[in-house]
Amino acid sequence: MQQFTRFFTDEQRVRIHEASLEILENVGLLVRNKKAREIFAKHGCEVDNQTTLVKIPRKIVEECRKSFVPTYTFTAQDPQYDVTLPGDRPVVVTGSSAPNIIDPITGEERRATSADIANIAYLINELPGFDVFSISTLAEDAPKGQFSLSRFYPALKNCKKPVRSNTPSIADLEQVLELGYLIAGSKEAYMERPFINHHYCPVVSPLTMDVESTEAVIYLTEMGLPVYGTIVPNAGMTSPMTMMGTLVLGNAEFLALATLIQLIRPGAPMIYAVLSTVADMRTGNYAPGAVETGILQMAHTEMARFYNVPSGGYIGLTNSHVNDAQSGYETGINTTAALCAGADLFNMGGLLGSLMAFDFAKAVIDNEIALMLKRIKRGMEFSEENMALDLIKQVGPGGSYMDLEHTMANMRTTAVLPKVANRDPRGRWEDMGRPDAHARALKEAKKILTKENPARFPAELDEKIRAHFPGIVAGDARWYE
Amino acid sequence: MSIKDIYQAVIDFNNAKVVELVKHELANGTDVSTILNDGLIAAMDEVGRLFSEGELFVPEMLRSAQAMKAGLDELKPLLAQSAAKSAGTIVIGTVKGDLHDIGKNLVAMMMEGAGFDVIDLGVDVDTEKFVKTAKEKNANVICMSALLTTTMPGMEEVIKAVKAQGLDIKTMVGGAPVTQEFANKIGADGYAEDAPGAVEKARELASA
Numbered sequence: 001m002q003q004f005t006r007f008f009t010d011e012q013r014v015r016i017h018e019a020s021l022e023i024l025e026n027v028g029l030l031v032r033n034k035k036a037r038e039i040f041a042k043h044g045c046e047v048d049n050q051t052t053l054v055k056i057p058r059k060i061v062e063e064c065r066k067s068f069v070p071t072y073t074f075t076a077q078d079p080q081y082d083v084t085l086p087g088d089r090p091v092v093v094t095g096s097s098a099p100n101i102i103d104p105i106t107g108e109e110r111r112a113t114s115a116d117i118a119n120i121a122y123l124i125n126e127l128p129g130f131d132v133f134s135i136s137t138l139a140e141d142a143p144k145g146q147f148s149l150s151r152f153y154p155a156l157k158n159c160k161k162p163v164r165s166n167t168p169s170i171a172d173l174e175q176v177l178e179l180g181y182l183i184a185g186s187k188e189a190y191m192e193r194p195f196i197n198h199h200y201c202p203v204v205s206p207l208t209m210d211v212e213s214t215e216a217v218i219y220l221t222e223m224g225l226p227v228y229g230t231i232v233p234n235a236g237m238t239s240p241m242t243m244m245g246t247l248v249l250g251n252a253e254f255l256a257l258a259t260l261i262q263l264i265r266p267g268a269p270m271i272y273a274v275l276s277t278v279a280d281m282r283t284g285n286y287a288p289g290a291v292e293t294g295i296l297q298m299a300h301t302e303m304a305r306f307y308n309v310p311s312g313g314y315i316g317l318t319n320s321h322v323n324d325a326q327s328g329y330e331t332g333i334n335t336t337a338a339l340c341a342g343a344d345l346f347n348m349g350g351l352l353g354s355l356m357a358f359d360f361a362k363a364v365i366d367n368e369i370a371l372m373l374k375r376i377k378r379g380m381e382f383s384e385e386n387m388a389l390d391l392i393k394q395v396g397p398g399g400s401y402m403d404l405e406h407t408m409a410n411m412r413t414t415a416v417l418p419k420v421a422n423r424d425p426r427g428r429w430e431d432m433g434r435p436d437a438h439a440r441a442l443k444e445a446k447k448i449l450t451k452e453n454p455a456r457f458p459a460e461l462d463e464k465i466r467a468h469f470p471g472i473v474a475g476d477a478r479w480y481e
Numbered sequence: 482m483s484i485k486d487i488y489q490a491v492i493d494f495n496n497a498k499v500v501e502l503v504k505h506e507l508a509n510g511t512d513v514s515t516i517l518n519d520g521l522i523a524a525m526d527e528v529g530r531l532f533s534e535g536e537l538f539v540p541e542m543l544r545s546a547q548a549m550k551a552g553l554d555e556l557k558p559l560l561a562q563s564a565a566k567s568a569g570t571i572v573i574g575t576v577k578g579d580l581h582d583i584g585k586n587l588v589a590m591m592m593e594g595a596g597f598d599v600i601d602l603g604v605d606v607d608t609e610k611f612v613k614t615a616k617e618k619n620a621n622v623i624c625m626s627a628l629l630t631t632t633m634p635g636m637e638e639v640i641k642a643v644k645a646q647g648l649d650i651k652t653m654v655g656g657a658p659v660t661q662e663f664a665n666k667i668g669a670d671g672y673a674e675d676a677p678g679a680v681e682k683a684r685e686l687a688s689a
Contacts, residue, residue: 032580032605099630099658111662138630147631168578168631204580211605212578236540237583284539284587284676286657356657 002379004342007299013306016244020252021058028055029207029256033214036260043263056259064259065307067266072228072310074132074162077183077195081161083131085271085310089344090377092370094124094363095317095351096134096165096199102352102359104442105480109321109357112137114150114473116358120350121158122453122477123363123445129349129370132197135165136350136358143471148172152179152196153465154475160455164197166213173198173216175469177225182465183457191224198227199273203253205231205238209260217257221264228271229257230313230347231300234286235278243278243292247299250276254300258309271345272304275314288317288354289326294334298341305342312338312345314355316369321353323361323438331369339373346373360449361441368420375416419444449479484511484520487552491524492531494544499552513559517596521549521556525594529677539587546594553593567598569621569687572614574602575656576635581628584656587676588624595680597687608638615643615650621687622671624679627656637667644668651686655679 008016028046031037031054041047046055073084074091083091101112117139124133135155142150148167155163156179167173176196184190198220202213213229220227231253233239239246254272261268276296280287287293297315304311316335320327335346349370350363380386391406401407420441422429429435435443456476457465466472484506490498499521506516528545531537537545560567573589575582582604593599600618602610606625615623623643625636636659640652653671654664664672671686673679 097630099633100660166631168629208580210580234583279539281538281540282535284583354657 002342004302004305005298005337005340006302008302013303016248016251016303017306019248020255021061023207023249023252024056024061024256024259025058026055027207028053029203029209029253030054031209031214032211033209033218035218036209036214039218039260039263056256060263061255061259064262064266067262067268068258068307068309069267069269070308070310072269072271073226074164074197075193075195075226076160076162077156078160079193081131083162085312085344088131090339090370090373091131091312091345092129092349092366092373093132093164093345093347094120094130094134094136094349095314095347095355095358096136098137098351098356098358099140100353100357101137102357103480104360104445109353111140112358113141114139114154114475115141115478117151118154118158118475118477119449119479120358120360120363121155121163122455123360123448124349125159125161125453125455126448127364127367129367129374130161132162132164133159134199134347135163136363139473141473143473146175146469146472148176149179149469150473152176153469153472154477156180156183156196157457157462157475158453158455158477162195162197164199166198166200167216169212170215170219173219179465179469182468183461194225198225199230200227201230201232203229203231203257205233205253206249207253207256209256214260217261218264221261221268224265224268226269227261228269228273230273230275231257232275233277235276235292236281237279237284239276241278241281243296243299246276246278246296247303250274250296250300251303254303258307270309272300272307272309272311273313273345273347274300275317275347276300285319286354287319288314289319289330289334291333291337293317294337297334297338297343301338301341301343310344312343312347314347315343316346316348316366317354318352318362319354321357323352323359323365323436323441327352327362328365328437331366335369335373336376339376346370360445361438364441364444365420365437368416368418371416371418446479449477453477484515487516487520488524488527491521491545491548491552492528494541494548496548496551499548500555503552503555507555507559513556517553517556517560521552522594522596525549528594529591529680533677543587543590546590549594553596568596568684570598570600570618571622571624571683571687572600572602572611572618572620573624573626574606574611575604575626575628576632576639577605577607578635579627579629579632580604581656582626584628584676585624585626588626588655588679591676591680592624592683595684597683608635608642611639612642612646612648616648620650622651622653622683624653624655624683626654627659630658633658633663636669640668651689653679653682653686 200213278292349366
């Protein structure tokens with residue numbers, strides 16, 4: 001049994017839960033989506049259609065809690081890549097929906113395209129630290145009416161791991177699902193293994209549910225397809241300027257969304273996902289890289305365990321615009337803290353500038369951080385065999401372990417063998433032209449992306465898709481230059 | 482008591498005192514434009530400077546802007562008859578589909594602080610409402626904000642509508658995913674990276 005870092009006593013966790021219930025029952029939340037209001041009303045919530053205010057009595061929340069389930073599965077096109085929370089924790093996911101990319105040739109930030117998404121998808125497919133590809137960027141070259149298709153098609157074509165993202169409208173969502181049916185062979189086959197994983201942020205803090213994202217969550221939940229939401233309070237701006245106030249508000253918002261989902265389909269899997277932050281009040285700037293993001297993730301994770309649902313969120317983001325010390329320590333410290341508290345899901349990879357730009361080198365560095373997190377999770381692996389007492393007796397004082405069978409048997413698995421972290425002596429490093437972590441990581445990305453991608457669609461399927469969606473983007477991975 | 486006290490009360494974000502002092506100056510027959518420019522607006526310029534230097538935090542700036550506005554409300558009935566005029570009229574809101582209004586609120590506050598008449602349409606504003614309001618209120622600038630990358634296309638629709646109707650109204654865009662390049666592409670007249678920049682840009686556009 002693994003031990004997790006905790007901030008709260010059992011009594012304190014109950015108090016946080018009670019405080020959240022009090023918010024939902026007495027303060028309520030604005031629910032802009034009509035369908036959601038109808039669902040809340042039908043099950044006995046107090047609904048004012050004029051103001052859109054919904055108050056959720058505690059007994060309804062408590063009733064819904066009974067149908068919370070402890071696992072959540074991300075399904076992949078290739079079943080070998082399916083991952084389930086919390087068993088496969090830490091499940092590492094790319095950060096998503098940035099408008100920009102750092103061009104790997106010029107180093108300049110520019111709008112991202114569908115061709116970039118194809119390359120990123122291929123890279124994530126090949127980097128072992130990543131478990132889920134949440135489509136990292138938008139596609140500026142998307143033809144009219146194919147905003148989301150131009151993201152999901154290159155992603156699914158080049159990555160066999162679970163693909164995750166959102167859509168801005170039901171029309172886009174239906175188009176993306178249609179793509180899923182085509183790839184699966186039929187709607188029935190797709191419903192067996194729904195390999196498009198949906199995510200939305202339907203709650204706008206404080207205590208407001210929006211129209212479109214809420215609509216998508218309802219739609220998918222009714223269909224029995226996988227969907228979860230992230231709760232995003234920002235202390236000092238959209239939540240109180242204390243960690244506890246932000247936790248309680250965010251917890252109430254999670255419960256509101258969870259209640260809606262469970263009212264629609266009891267037993268629908270969920271993730272208690274957050275991106276709770278503290279704003280930099282000197283400027284009002286958004287600060288997802290701040291250490292408080294990690295601390296809040298730890299606290300939310302503790303509440304998720306109280307509810308017995310998988311936890312996680314956007315954790316390990318950075319505000320830095322380059323791969324420098326800041327981007328490393330912000331990602332490193334926050335993810336480590338979250339892992340030690342028991343978070344299951346880490347939306348952390350590849351983005352710079354607080355979710356604004358994808359960077360290939362950052363993705364490769366984050367892959368390495370992901371491998372380290374997974375190594376921490378493995379921990380010490382206590383066993384009599386691993387203590388190697390016989391070996392210690394056999395080698396004795398002053399001996400060497402270097403040429404032993406035991407060493408050879410374990411040397412490829414005991415330690416993370418990094419490709420970016422440099423361990424050369426200074427002279428050798430200088431001979432290589434003093435490459436920093438960014439340069440080494442970019443080289444690694446190029447090495448992967450200049451090879452042919454084995455993960456593409458078969459030609460016949462691709463023809464079928466292209467015929468079904470006239471004008472669809474090419475969606476092929478090809479290194480720049 | 483003097484204009485200097487009004488200036489200080491704005492910086493101290495003491496709404497009640499600003500109102501009291503403004504009333505007092507008006508009763509003394511002080512010129513409305515002097516109260517506005519040397520008292521209220523000058524104070525907000527100083528607040529902006531202190532904010533840029535990191536001495537004042539965002540909430541302090543907001544509270545000063547609110548105090549300034551309280552004073553401005555006292556002057557408003559008289560402004561129409563005086564030589565003093567508003568810096569311009571701004572119509573502002575977040576675009577269709579976007580409920581994220583923190584940045585927009587900050588910009589609206591700072592613009593009020595800079596002496597603009599600000600008509601805040603709130604969140605999730607559609608093209609028609611932006612254009613209709615701007616026409617009715619004879620606005621100089623329409624300011625649009627988006628946080629979600631997926632709602633940004635709404636900005637282009639508004640700009641297209643303004644141009645299609647041949648209106649003499651400038652357009653400005655902002656929000657985390659918005660860039661100068663994007664603003665150029667969709668034909669916006671202005672873009673700013675942050676709230677103080679937005680005020681400067683609005684001044685430029687309104688006086689053009």
